[in-house]
Amino acid sequence: MFSFRNIAASVLALAISAQAQNTVTFVSTDSVDRTIYITPSEGVEGMDPVTVAAGATVAVNFASGFIGNAYAVQSGAENTPGMLAEVNFQGWGGMTYFDVSAIVNPNDVDNVRLMYPAASPNTPISGCDPFPCNNAYYLPDDVQTKVTDQTNIIVTLGGGSSNATTKRDINNSNNGKNYPRNLVENRY
Template identity: 45%
Template sequence: MKFTFASFLALSAASVVSAANTIQFTNQDDIPRRIIFTTNPGHRKPADLYVSARSQVTQKVDHGWQGNLYAIPQGAPDKAGMLAEFTFNGFEGQTFFDVSAIVNPYDHNNVKQIWPVKEPDNISGCNPFPCDRAYYAPNDQQTRTTWENDFIVTLGTPDNFRASFVRAPLPVVESSAEEEEEEEEPEVVVKRAAEEKGLPHSFVEGRFEGKRFAPRPATY
């Protein structure tokens, strides 16, 4: 068979298209977890993934994959929490990623942070929450970009952080029998926590609305 330069270009293009993107899940504590994927329309949904306590599991995803994922303790009800969101091989071939608290800002124990394997300082997410490197409102500018295709997503709280951020018990406040207990809205909880951390005003602006999918690249 005659191998031409055109054949070489075709094979090279095919290898680029088929190159796998990877997400390595690193479970940092003693809780085994289930990873649940949600995909944007037109993209294949990976099967649920199980990560044992203090272990690592790597998931391959298709070229151009768009979607998000969340983690729950194994055996717990399927309730969306902190999201890890991805658009692989998007605008100009870059990958866009972020950690989003918009769906469930109360989930501080499952998805924590994302970064490219070769860019450990290019981090989205918090450890601990809250911080100014996650989406808390739709108008937050928190999407990260990279040319890399291999990522680490951390789950759970490592021992050193757990020990460093133990909070003192809250004071007991007596209330009359007539008072009704009401759960605060997510906006109120997040705004108060952000203000306590001294985060910028833009961090707590915006509205909470429905489930988000993968981050969208900027339009130029």
């Protein structure tokens, strides 16, 4: 029997399933096992650490509106924050804001390297391969945050080669427009 109620329920179910899943995909590019520590902003739900084996790819799903960062610690090393992969899903205008930040420890050059949208790996991109470069945060007032409508962000780990990074110069002007840091911190 044809029913508008059944159609409405089907449309609602389809709309819910079509909502974007917020994902950060960690890609190990070398032979080092790492633990990823995820630190949410105040008032945002936290997550357990994630292990990324050498050469592995691990996708981590985040709640709608997640704001925070992640850093990697090599197996056997002390848990000390280093290079940060910062992200704000469903930020201002519903967009995803992200950047690689060297503010905490600019000497951590063998863990978090690059961040970019999975569906368009050529732009925008944040981070360096290798460090240092002019495409990461070094000072709190740097203007280096990137923006995308994508909700799956790749974060490369380690000093190995990744297919997404070998075919372009990450220091060129094709890396997308830069935005102020307040957008990744959800301060408009």
